[in-house]
Amino acid sequence: xxxxxxxxxxxxxxxxxxxxxxxxxxxxxxxxxxxxxxxxxxxxxxxxxxxxxxxxxxxxxxxxxxxxxxxxxxxxxxxxxxxxxxxxxxxxxxxxxxxxxxxxxxxxxxxxxxxxxxxxxxxxxxxxxxxxxxxxxxxxxxxxxxxxxxxxxxxxxxxxxxxxxxxxxxxxxxxxxxxxxxxxxxxxxxxxxxxxxxxxxxxxxxxxxxxxxxxxxxxxxxxxxxxxxxxxxxxxxxxxxxxxxxxxxxxxxxxxxxxxxxxx
Amino acid sequence: xxxxxxxxxxxxxxxxxxxxxxxxxxxxxxxxxxxxxxxxxxxxxxxxxxxxxxxxxxxxxxxxxxxxxxxxxxxxxxxxxxxxxxxxxxxxxxxxxxxxxxxxxxxxxxxxxxxxxxxxxxxxxxxxxxxxxxxxxxxxxxxxxxxxxxxxxxxxxxxxxxxxxxxxxxxxxxxxxxxxxxxxxxxxxxxxxxxxxxxxxxxxxxxxxxxxxxxxxxxxxxxxxxxxxxxxxxxxxxxxxxxxxxxxxxxxxxxxxxxxxxxxxxxxxxxxxxxxxxxxxxxxxxxxxxxxxxxxxxxxxxxxxxxxxxxxxxxxxxxxxxxxxxxxxxxxxxxxxxxxxxxxxxxxxxxxxxxxxxxxxxxxxxxxxxxxxxxxxxxxxxxxxxxxxxxxxxxxxxxxxxxxxxxxxxxxxxxxxxxxxxxxxxxxxxxxxxx
Numbered sequence: 001x002x003x004x005x006x007x008x009x010x011x012x013x014x015x016x017x018x019x020x021x022x023x024x025x026x027x028x029x030x031x032x033x034x035x036x037x038x039x040x041x042x043x044x045x046x047x048x049x050x051x052x053x054x055x056x057x058x059x060x061x062x063x064x065x066x067x068x069x070x071x072x073x074x075x076x077x078x079x080x081x082x083x084x085x086x087x088x089x090x091x092x093x094x095x096x097x098x099x100x101x102x103x104x105x106x107x108x109x110x111x112x113x114x115x116x117x118x119x120x121x122x123x124x125x126x127x128x129x130x131x132x133x134x135x136x137x138x139x140x141x142x143x144x145x146x147x148x149x150x151x152x153x154x155x156x157x158x159x160x161x162x163x164x165x166x167x168x169x170x171x172x173x174x175x176x177x178x179x180x181x182x183x184x185x186x187x188x189x190x191x192x193x194x195x196x197x198x199x200x201x202x203x204x205x206x207x208x209x210x211x212x213x214x215x216x217x218x219x220x221x222x223x224x225x226x227x228x229x230x231x232x233x234x235x236x237x238x239x240x241x242x243x244x245x246x247x248x249x250x251x252x253x254x255x256x257x258x259x260x261x262x263x264x
Numbered sequence: 265x266x267x268x269x270x271x272x273x274x275x276x277x278x279x280x281x282x283x284x285x286x287x288x289x290x291x292x293x294x295x296x297x298x299x300x301x302x303x304x305x306x307x308x309x310x311x312x313x314x315x316x317x318x319x320x321x322x323x324x325x326x327x328x329x330x331x332x333x334x335x336x337x338x339x340x341x342x343x344x345x346x347x348x349x350x351x352x353x354x355x356x357x358x359x360x361x362x363x364x365x366x367x368x369x370x371x372x373x374x375x376x377x378x379x380x381x382x383x384x385x386x387x388x389x390x391x392x393x394x395x396x397x398x399x400x401x402x403x404x405x406x407x408x409x410x411x412x413x414x415x416x417x418x419x420x421x422x423x424x425x426x427x428x429x430x431x432x433x434x435x436x437x438x439x440x441x442x443x444x445x446x447x448x449x450x451x452x453x454x455x456x457x458x459x460x461x462x463x464x465x466x467x468x469x470x471x472x473x474x475x476x477x478x479x480x481x482x483x484x485x486x487x488x489x490x491x492x493x494x495x496x497x498x499x500x501x502x503x504x505x506x507x508x509x510x511x512x513x514x515x516x517x518x519x520x521x522x523x524x525x526x527x528x529x530x531x532x533x534x535x536x537x538x539x540x541x542x543x544x545x546x547x548x549x550x551x552x553x554x555x556x557x558x559x560x561x562x563x564x565x566x567x568x569x570x571x572x573x574x575x576x577x578x579x580x581x582x583x584x585x586x587x588x589x590x591x592x593x594x595x596x597x598x599x600x601x602x603x604x605x606x607x608x609x610x611x612x613x614x615x616x617x618x619x620x621x622x623x624x625x626x627x628x629x630x631x632x633x634x635x636x637x638x639x640x641x642x643x644x645x646x647x648x649x650x651x652x653x654x655x656x657x658x659x660x661x662x663x664x665x666x667x668x669x670x671x672x673x674x675x676x677x678x679x680x681x682x683x684x685x686x687x688x689x690x691x692x693x694x695x696x697x698x699x
Contacts (some may be wrong), residue, residue, distance in 0.1 A: 058649055080651075084653055090653050096647050101667070101668040104666075110655050
């Protein structure tokens with residue numbers, strides 16, 4: 001929801017980043033305010049996922065220019081764990097499997113680490129069990145989820161639900177969902193979207209990184225941004241996603257030729 | 265080491281045996297006599313031997329490790345912390361010698377379990393047809409020495425179609441300094457039987473000693489055995505072990521071997537699928553640090569059709585530790601439709617740690633499904649990033665992933681009290697590592 005005079009959570013200005021000497025992000029500007037849902041769309045290779053990883057602090061990417069302000073913090077000065085503790089959450093496109101660690105053990109460790117940082121009480125295994133089971137209902141997850149190893153042998157849908165479960169537990173100020181819809185059938189997509197909708201409120205914000213408009217039928221964005229060649233080249237409302245769905249991305253390139261020329 | 269030292273060392277060991285009384289059983293005396301002959305014609309292996317190229321055992325000869333003597337002063341209070349709550353069948357050996365007072369069999373009706381001398385007369389023919397039949401010693405000086413010294417040992421016989429509910433815990437406790445003990449185990453699973461066997465090597469103190477063990481396992485048709493082997497000897501000990509498993513028609517053998525202790529250790533595991541449709545799962549974890557050396561050699565021999573084998577071996581080496589894994593898989597011409605997989609995964613936690621891994625596939629049948637893979641490396645950066653993105657510090661992330669790497673193997677141990685002990689051991693070792 002767009003709220004008048006709502007505080008800014010994220011302010012990205014002129015962000016540039018490279019990997020192995022190749023520049024992927026070529027000057028991104030984005031402002032996200034409390035309560036808002038932003039969708040970032042674009043073709044493969046446009047830099048959407050890189051942007052998500054740079055926000056979360058992935059060390060493979062080198063930030064070569066620009067700034068990221070997250071509430072009162074300079075995000076670029078913080079390692080990934082401190083970004084997480086400050087309230088930034090990235091739902092991974094490909095969640096990592098950790099055989100040998102029970103999901104419940106991992107979830108509690110993450111939860112307690114973040115809680116401690118926020119000056120709140122840790123939960124013991126029994127308390128946590130009650131708490132996590134309540135949250136699992138949001139995502140219609142079976143209890144045996146807790147005892148299995150983290151993401152090991154999970155289906156694509158189960159992995160994505162596990163990501164959103166972590167989002168529900170950690171209560172971030174800003175969530176970035178990287179291609180959360182990929183690999184989901186329509187039923188799983190509805191469950192995941194429903195979970196996200198119940199977590200979002202006026203005090204947090206969400207960035208959805210996605211290829212397809214499909215997800216946006218269920219999580220309705222306030223803003224839609226189109227990324228191309230490492231830059232946001234167009235911003236509109238939710239109707240822009242529908243237009244992209246029918247017309248593709250080519251017409252934007254045609255319209256934006258001057259902008260492409262600037263980057264050269 | 266020079267040949268002279270090697271020969272005199274072996275002579276010295278054999279002389280210490282001469283004093284032992286002959287057994288009443290002719291076959292046992294003959295078996296030992298053959299073993300003694302074999303010792304006299306062999307030398308201790310050196311790094312020039314292909315099978316020992318990564319493992320220098322010459323420190324073994326630095327001390328004249330005399331054969332251990334029975335010590336009956338040990339009380340239950342001294343050792344009960346080593347017992348497992350959920351393994352109520354227990355045979356305890358102190359420095360290789362059976363202790364009746366420390367042992368207990370909860371299911372005497374379901375199985376025959378005891379030490380070799382006690383069972384020798386009542387089960388003479390079955391023992392004669394199994395003891396010494398699976399671990400050959402003509403090219404294996406340690407197996408030959410063990411057989412030459414063969415006197416005591418654990419014997420477990422599971423009668424036909426019997427399911428032993430409680431695991432059987434064979435507990436080998438080392439208590440003395442500068443001695444050699446020669447543990448011996450025999451498991452016979454008769455047709456259709458089920459058992460879980462734990463072979464557990466522990467020490468009461470950080471002593472230097474040698475354990476030279478031989479384990480033989482024979483599973484008849486449709487018999488099932490789970491074999492958990494834990495080597496948690498003193499950090500100064502030498503542990504040399506040979507285990508051979510013979511699998512008959514549609515039998516099923518699952519083993520998990522955990523290597524934590526010893527200065528130098530070597531474990532040879534040979535599994536032969538001697539008849540059709542036999543199955544085995546062979547998992548191993550080596551977790552070592554300081555200057556420990558742990559060498560695991562396995563051989564899975566598919567001799568008949570429709571066999572299945574799955575093997576996963578993992579090593580975690582820290583400090584200047586050195587882990588060795590050599591995994592041979594033979595698929596003989598007759599063994600069509602064999603399904604075999606092998607994975608060797610190794611984690612180096614320091615720049616000076618070393619792992620040598622060598623998968624060896626010898627496939628002579630054409631209709632088979634065989635896969636193998638080996639990796640040696642550090643922790644995965646994407647995995648570390650995932651955990652850090654959830655608020656864990658880099659150290660906590662590394663520790664958790666290292667723990668998980670080992671815990672994956674430990675989680676396959678079907679005895680919960682033992683699993684918890686080992687999880688704790690892995691936790692202690694992996695958390696001591698601020699990297």
